[in-house]
Amino acid sequence: MTLSGRLSVRVAAVCVAVGAAFAPAARAADPVTLNIVDVAGDLQLTQKGFEAFKAKYPNLVSNITFTNAPAPQLPGKIKAMQAAGRSDIDLVLTGTDALAAGIEQNLWEKLLPDHAAVFPGVLDNYAPGPRKMQDLAQGYGLEVAYMPAGPLLEYNPAKVTDPPKTPEQLLQWCKAHPNKLIYARPANSGPGRTFLMGLPYVLGDKDPQDPIHGWDKTWAFLKQLNDCVPYYPGGTSAVMKELGEGTRDMTVTVTGWDINPRALGIVPAEFRVQAFDNMTWVNDAHYMVIPKGVPKDKLDVLYKLMNFMLEPAQQALTYDDGYFYPGPAIKGVTVEQAPAQSQAVLKKFGRPEYAKLLADHPHVLPLSAAAMVAAFQKWDREVGAAKTK
Known part of the structure; x- marks a missing residue:
């Protein structure tokens, strides 16, 4: 190759490198819409937390729809959707009833240990009673609220x-x-x-x-x-x-x-x-579970959302108005961290005898x-x- 030819190649390479450096970054994925179905009454404890996630991460979530459904009917509905290759439900909030039925019918995405890297230390954050309840999920869900x-x-x-x-x-x-x-x-x-x-x-x-x-x-x-x-x-x-x-x-x-x-x-x-x-x-406990078949772009957002719901600020919301008393599943979340209304309700309608029982x-x-x-x-x-x- 001649000197001029080698210079041309070098100039071209420099131009490519400079062009790459100043090119716009690859377009981020569009925000997703999430459909959350509640069969446990859990939204009373957690909906404000989910809405806080949407407000904090508008680049990840454009909208969240919330639906209530009877627990006995949900597994059959999800099984039919999966058989049809559809994915209309992204996250399920469930008690031990639909959790159990879904595990039996192989409906839920396996979270742990399969995706342990995206849930760092999650099992160590649970308080002792909730930690035992988490074992019932067999890795197919994450406990979000707890009640003796x-x-x-x-x-x-x-x-x-x-x-x-x-x-x-x-x-x-x-x-x-x-x-x-x-x-x-x-x-x-x-x-x-x-x-x-x-x-x-x-x-x-x-x-x-x-x-x-x-x-x-x-x-x-x-x-x-x-x-x-x-x-x-x-x-x-x-x-x-x-x-x-x-x-x-x-x-x-x-x-x-x-x-x-x-x-x-x-x-x-x-x-x-x-x-x-x-x-x-x-x-008793409430769990977050993901039906099989949810696309990867939504899974990445859901994993981040589930971690968010286990942070102290969102866990303090689960004191609610005593619906799932006390509520928090992770360590160290006290009633003093709960919203003022929750504290007032529990002071007025709580039972002093519960502590002894x-x-x-x-x-x-x-x-x-x-x-x-x-x-x-x-x-x-x-x-x-x-x-x-």
């Missing part, structure tokens, strides 16, 4: 002067006051399933973690109780409405479903709760995914079949 739930009885003190302290006393009261006790279908009710899962401990069944072979006393008790229960609503809200209106005098509840309806005026503030003498707390009685995890699905199916088939609405 129940089971508890809630009653109208004007109508129930001597509240039951044992399941036997509850059965006797129910028979003496037919149609005055009500609870919702466990497959779509936190209080309903907590009652279902707590009974084997109180009744002394041989294996509280095996609803098919270890719950002889529980199933016998529920079938007897069925005779004096008028019907089983499809969700807890209907139960609280009837309790508040005076149609019923007693129901089963959990800490959050005791505090929040009274704070909202659905249930009178003076209504009381009673724990069984030898109760065991069955804890939570300290004095043992705590256990809910059933595993497979066992929970089996328990729901057996209850639907053998207890609630003729009375569920």
Whole structure:
């Protein structure tokens, strides 16, 4: 090559390098729209956090749509979408019910350990009780809210002067006051399933973690109780409405479903709760899960969003109005960090006795995914079949 030729090549190379240096950067991906479906009532705790993420990162999220749906119907809907190659739902907020059903049907994206790099230290940030609940997700979701739930009885003190302290006393009261006790279908009710899962401990069944072979006393008790229960609503809200209106005098509840309806005026503030003498707390949690099939551009945003929801500022919002008491899942988030309204509600409608009850009685995890699905199916088939609405 001649000298002039070599100079031409060098000049061309320099021009290319300079051109690359001053060329506009590759266009960032367009902001995405996210569709979040809630089957646990979790948006009451978290919607403000999701909206804060959208406000902070308009370059990532253009819009978030929020939809509520019944937990029992969601797995079938997602399975049908996945079979059709569609991805209409980007994030699901669920309790242990749809979490379990989705794990059983292989509907959820595996987050841990598969994507541990994008969730650094997440498991170490959970408080001890929530950390155990996180194990129930089997890596398919991240816990976003926590409640040491129940089971508890809630009653109208004007109508129930001597509240039951044992399941036997509850059965006797129910028979003496037919149609005055009500609870919702466990497959779509936190209080309903907590009652279902707590009974084997109180009744002394041989294996509280095996609803098919270890719950002889529980199933016998529920079938007897069925005779004096008028019907089983499809969700807890209907139960609280009837309790508040005076149609019923007693129901089963959990800490959050005791505090929040009274704070909202659905249930009178003076209504009381009673724990069984030898109760065991069955804890509860809400989870963020991603259905399989969500495209990668959305997955990257969702991972960032999930990390954001586990930061202290967003976790403090989960104190809410006592709906999922206390609420936060990560360490060190105190009620003093909660919004002023949350602090005022809990001061007025919280129960001073909860601290002692939570300290004095043992705590256990809910059933595993497979066992929970089996328990729901057996209850639907053998207890609630003729009375569920």
